Amino acid sequence: MKYEIYNDNCLNALKDKMLSKVDLTFLDPPFNQQKDYAFHNDNMEEKEYWDMMADVCHSAYDLTNKGGAIYFMQREKNTEFVLTCLRKAGWTSL
């Protein structure tokens, strides 16, 4: 098993840098709840935020082996948005 750490915007890594497919993605994004991050604006417009999450879910899907999985951390109150993101990206639930 090999390990690589990409200190970069995950979308760049997922789209341009990661070459080998993966079996599991652990997605722990900012929750867009005005938290004070050093390098991230956690007070995005709702649409902009969920469009970004959809882009990440799409890119992770494209990089996942058949039968692979994604673990998407988010607040319970946003469950429907999370499921919509995942479904649109092609993920299905067991």
Ligand SMILES: C[S@@+](CC[C@H](N)C(=O)[O-])C[C@H]1O[C@@H](n2cnc3c(N)ncnc32)[C@H](O)[C@@H]1O
């Ligand atoms: C919820 S925190 C992750 C916490 C981490 N999993 C832990 O357990 O310590 C979300 C992090 O995502 C980073 N982030 C925001 N947008 C990003 C992006 N496009 N690519 C990579 N990281 C990003 C933020 O700066 C923040 O540090």
